[in-house]
Every structure is written in C-alpha cells, then in structure tokens.
Amino acid sequence: MEAGLPLPSSSLSQLILTQDDLKKIAAYKAVEYIESGMVLGLGTGSTAKHAVDRIGKLLRQGKLKTHEQALSLGIPLSDLDSHPVVDLAIDGADEVDPYLNLVKGRGGSLLREKMVEGACKKFVVIVDESKLVNYIGGSGLAMPVEVIQFCWKFTASRLQNLFQESGCVAKLRTLGEKAEPYVTDNGNYIIDLYFKQSIGDLKAASDSILQIAGVVEHGMFIDMATTVIVAGELGLIVKNK
Numbered sequence: 001m002e003a004g005l006p007l008p009s010s011s012l013s014q015l016i017l018t019q020d021d022l023k024k025i026a027a028y029k030a031v032e033y034i035e036s037g038m039v040l041g042l043g044t045g046s047t048a049k050h051a052v053d054r055i056g057k058l059l060r061q062g063k064l065k066t067h068e069q070a071l072s073l074g075i076p077l078s079d080l081d082s083h084p085v086v087d088l089a090i091d092g093a094d095e096v097d098p099y100l101n102l103v104k105g106r107g108g109s110l111l112r113e114k115m116v117e118g119a120c121k122k123f124v125v126i127v128d129e130s131k132l133v134n135y136i137g138g139s140g141l142a143m144p145v146e147v148i149q150f151c152w153k154f155t156a157s158r159l160q161n162l163f164q165e166s167g168c169v170a171k172l173r174t175l176g177e178k179a180e181p182y183v184t185d186n187g188n189y190i191i192d193l194y195f196k197q198s199i200g201d202l203k204a205a206s207d208s209i210l211q212i213a214g215v216v217e218h219g220m221f222i223d224m225a226t227t228v229i230v231a232g233e234l235g236l237i238v239k240n241k
C-alpha cells in the first residue's frame with residue numbers, strides 16, 4: 001500500500017497490509033500529537049523512520065512550523081544539553097507488554113533513547129501488532145544490555161546467572177560472517193539476554209542488572225511510555241497509561 005495518510009481504522013481490514021504499512025500507519029497517527037514549537041525526541045528504527053519522514057514532510061509543507069534553521073529533512077536538531085525537557089518523544093519498540101512496559105534496543109539503540117525518553121513529558125510508542133507480548137521477554141527474542149567492552153564475558157556470565165531461574169541465555173551481539181562484536185554508538189558491546197520464562201518483577205530485575213559493574217544500561221523501558229499506538233489488521237488501537 002502506498003500510504004499517504006493513515007486510513008480510517010474501519011478501512012484497514014479491507015486491505016492487504018504489510019508489516020511496514022502497519023508501522024507507517026502507527027507512525028502517522030503519532031505525528032498527529034505534535035504541535036508547532038514542541039521540542040521532540042525522535043527515536044530510531046524502521047517504525048520511527050516513518051514518523052521522521054512524515055514530520056519532515058509536514059515541515060516542508062508549512063503545516064508544522066519551527067523557528068530554527070532546517071537541516072536535511074527540515075527538522076532542526078538539538079540535544080538534551082540545550083533542551084533538557086522534551087515535550088514529546090515518538091519511538092518504536094521491540095516488545096510491548098500489557099502494562100506498556102517495553103523492550104527496546106534490538107536495532108542497537110537503547111542508551112541514548114532511554115536518556116531522551118526519560119526526559120520527555122509524553123512518550124508515544126508506535127508499533128505494529130507483532131510487538132505485543134504477554135510479558136517482557138515473551139517473544140523469545142533478545143532483551144539487550146549495553147556493557148563496556150572490558151571483560152565482557154565476565155559481565156555476560158553475571159547477567160546470565162542473575163536470571164538462571166528464567167532459563168536465561170546471554171549472547172554477545174555480533175555482526176557479519178566474521179562475527180565481529182557489534183559496537184554501539186557509545187563504543188560499547190551488547191549482550192542479548194534470552195529468557196525461557198518471565199523474569200517476574202521488572203523493577204527488581206532492572207535494579208539487579210544495573211548493579212553489575214560493567215553494565216551501562218538495559219533495554220527494558222519500564223513505566224516510561226505514556227501512549228502506545230498499535231496498528232494491526234483490524235485497525236488502530238491507542239493505549240494510554
């Protein structure tokens with residue numbers, strides 16, 4: 001589907017939609033939350049990309065206005081040093097649980113996103129319905145932990161031991177045939193944790209992970225999302241905290 005604007009929810013079931021179409025529909029819906037002059041936090045990934053494209057287009061059309069010089073897409077860039085309070089962040093996620101807790105970072109970005117999204121007044125998450133899980137880790141896919149390179153095997157083993165009861169397996173994230181370690185935009189490695197069962201209390205799990213020296217940050221975004229927009233075959237669902 002060539003989506004210009006998202007279709008009304010009732011129309012979605014009459015079309016064959018790809019996963020990328022659903023991501024675009026969720027992203028365009030989130031852009032409706034933006035007002036001129038807001039300080040925005042924009043994430044990375046295939047879903048957030050649609051939101052960034054849409055914002056760029058609206059700026060170029062003059063439908064959203066800013067007071068600053070436009071950069072490549074017409075979106076002026078800043079950082080938390082200059083704008084410590086962000087009005088609205090829009091970003092994708094890898095998992096969303098029923099309480100709107102998230103897993104992020106399967107694309108390699110979690111630390112900077114957590115800093116920005118932790119500083120925002122509203123955090124709107126955009127996902128297609130494949131991202132919904134019953135519990136964090138429930139997809140069977142990775143929960144990433146960013147660690148410093150020094151003695152990463154030691155850190156990985158401590159992480160795995162922490163969640164032994166949940167059948168945790170910790171793996172260094174690698175790239176390509178040579179299996180070179182993936183290096184984050186902060187120069188760190190990522191240890192991906194795979195769980196066979198729920199890890200239970202997420203806050204307690206978070207605290208335990210962060211207490212390990214060598215851990216920089218993890219990909220659980222607990223109690224941070226204020227709204228989650230889910231696009232599925234049957235339409236759009238907006239879940240609010």
Ligand SMILES: O=C[C@H](O)[C@H](O)[C@H](O)COP(=O)(O)O
Pocket residue numbers: 043044045046047048091092093094104105106107108109110113
């Ligand atoms: O590491 C990447 C970010 O956390 C992304 O927001 C997350 O992986 C979701 O990406 P996508 O929208 O491509 O599924």
